[in-house]
Amino acid sequence: MSKASVEEIKLQSDGLRGVIGEVVGDAGVTHVEEDQAILMKFHGTYQQDDRDKRAALTKEKKEKAWSFMVRSKMPGGRISAEQWLIHDELCRLSEGSLRLTNRQGIQLHGVLKGNLKEVIAGICRSGLTTMGACGDVVRNTMGPAAPVKSGVHEDAQALTEEISQRFLWRSQAYADIWLDGEKLSPEWLAAPEVDPAVREKTASGEEDPIYGKAYLPRKFKMAVAIEPVNDTDVYSQDVGFVPHVVGGEVAGYTILVGGGFGMSHGQLSTRPFLAQPLAYVPREHVVDATEAIVTVQRDHGNRTERKNARMKYTVQTMGLEAFRAAVQDRLPTVRLEEPKPVAFDSVEDSLGWYEQGDGRWYCAVHVSMGRVTDRDGGPQYLSAFNEIAKVLGLPFVITPNTNVVVAEVGAEQRAVVDAILAKHGVPHADGMTRTRRVAHACVALPTCGLSLSESERALPGVLDEVDGVLRELGLEDDPVLIRMTGCPNGCGRPYNADFGFVGRAPNKYAMFVGGSIAGDRLAGLEQKTVLLADIPGAIRGFLEAYKGERTAGETFSAWFGRTRPVGPAPDPEQFHVELAARAEKLAGEKLTAEG
Known part of the structure; x- marks a missing residue:
């Protein structure tokens, strides 16, 4: 096992090779x-083992049941019928299912090392x-899932692809290892040419002008959301983009x-943060402005303590105004303007049938926990989507809520899609x-x-x-x-939910x-530990209070915000001290102040 730090491993990797x-x-x-497992993450794969088998194998003095997870990168969750069917074929080399992610990708689990290439x-x-x-690079860029044919939706998708192209790392190692030197050519829109004056300010001085030899201090996540639908959870991202629309165009x-949401239980230096408005940028300069932001994080992010290496900590440490000034300094030909007001009402997918706006339709299909498989005695998700792809050739969109949108459906095809799903x-x-x-x-x-505990299951x-x-x-x-x-770590994004449950130990x-x-x-810590079996009862108490106290048309979120203090954000105690203890402390401080 390597004792080198992740930073040392990256620097010594010969371009992640x-x-x-x-x-x-x-x-x-x-x-x-x-050390090689760390580098392989940049190539889109995690080394894992089957923890259901770990104890028995250890007892038998056998090695772990090793395998790999492989993650596809698809900006805005877009995937053609042909690409879907290729994933279906490849999942035969895994444990047999496709796992949709809440970053609009697809994961194949259980891939043996011999099948990895x-x-x-x-x-x-x-x-x-x-x-x-x-x-430690820019990950899949998320975008609105609804395939609506409007200038705004099409521009949002274009931006996800432009960003994805701009921030691919440059080393030849990926092509050499996996493609025998063949050039990588994702089917995305090309990124606009970088402004030379911007690149002069952002360049790393290495072969890879954006990432340099050490890449970023930690992973970097971005998303686009169109008001009022926050399906991509822009406040949970390192960078979020919200279009300003004038005359129907962006x-x-x-x-x-x-x-960013990752943290560690009880460690006050780690906690979730919601993204804050930084600036408004005209459309033609957005990708360059993003490069400025990413490279500020490259140069100012914490490379000593990985628990504090995400950009949320850089923004908090520098302060928003100093961070903005550092970004502005890298944009000599662009003036950062004051951000426009933004407002959202839901992170939900609109499930069911909707018109696209061009005479065609789309159907958003619920997929339980994003696991596309043929369940014993349950939905045959894999067979259903495969048949739609084979028979109708329709493209799909993976949503941020791990559902599937069947897109570009002709009016005459709607009944066929419904029949396949029902079948x-x-x-x-x-x-x-x-x-x-x-x-x-x-x-x-x-x-x-x-x-630390079960989640999907x-x-x-x-x-x-x-x-x-x-x-x-x-x-x-x-x-x-x-x-x-x-x-x-919060991959399920629990910290901004009405109810978020974060594993502490088996069944806790x-x-x-x-x-x-x-x-x-952001939510606040209600109980440090609740047993799995007690979760429905714990939720019930809040739902009963909500029903009895709500006003006409008031959502649970609005009711809670009106009647229950969650504490200021970002406050470490909000995430590491239970609500009752916080309330007692606040009451004591109030008495002291009054006395």
Whole structure:
């Protein structure tokens, strides 16, 4: 096992090459050493093992059941029928399912090392890539899922592709290792040419002008959202983009910075932050402005302590105005303007049938926990989407809520799509509570090495019980956002949900309450530990109070904000000290002040 730091490993990697090619090609070993596993993240794959089998294998003195997760990068979640079917073929080389991610990608789990090159090469030759889907670089850029034919929606998608092209890392290592030197050519819009005056300010001085030899201090996430739908959760991103529309066309974007949700239980130096408005930038300068932001993080981010290396900490340490000044300094030909007001009302997907605006339709289909598989005695998601791709050749969009949009449907094809979904037992969202339609969990066990508790395999059972409570109280059509994640890194984005459950230990979760269905408010710690079996009861108490105290038309989020203090944000105590303890402390401070 390597004792070198991640920063040292990157610097010594020869452009992220390491000895990946040699170890992947060595049929005599089932896994790679830690330093190479770190580098392989940049190539879009994580080394994992089956934790369901770990204890038994250890007892038998056998090695872990090693495998790899491979993640596809697809800006805005767009994937053609042909690309989908290639992923289906490749999933036969994995554990057999496609896992949709809440960053609009697809993950293949359980890929053995001997199949890794075939899987990654197959994804690349489909016109997508895994390059930069993981690692300390700009990850998949998210965009609005609804394939509406409007200038605003089309520009938002174009921006996701332009950003993705601009921030691909430049080393030849990826092509040499996985594609035998073949040039990587993702089917995305080309990025606009960088302003030479901007590049002079942002250049790293190395072969890769943006990333240099050390790349970024930590992962970097970006998303575009169109008001009033915050489906991409822009406040949770390192950088968020919100279009300013004039006369039906995008004039520019308000840019938000400094969001991010990863933290560690009880460590006051780590906590979630919501992104803050930084500036408004005319459309033609947005990608250059993004390069300025990314390179400020490259040069000022914390490279000593990885727990504090995300850009949210850089913004907090520098202060928003100093951060803005550093960005402005790298934009000599662009003036950062005051951000435009932005407002959102929901992170939800609009499930069901909708017109695209060009005579065609799209259908947003709910996929439980984003797991596309043929379930025993349940929905045959994989067969359904494969048949739609094969028979109708229709493209898909992966949504930030891990659902699937079937796009470009002709009016005469609607009945065929409905028949295919019904044939394979895919449920219609109309029969679901509004809570179930938007609930989400991260993958967690058995493959995630960081998970402290179940998530994807636990939340559906919790929702079964919560659904009963909602129907009993007549709240089945009220928007209530529940998210679960297996560890405090927060991949399931629990910290801005109405109810967020964060794994602490097997069957034990920290309970956060008081976020928002719009994704624009952080929750507070309600209980340090709640047992899995007790979660529905804990939620019930709040729902009963909401029903009794709400005003006409008031959502759960609005009611909670009106009646229950969640504390100021960002306040470390909000995430590490229980609500009751905070309230007692505040009461004591008030008495002291009055006395």
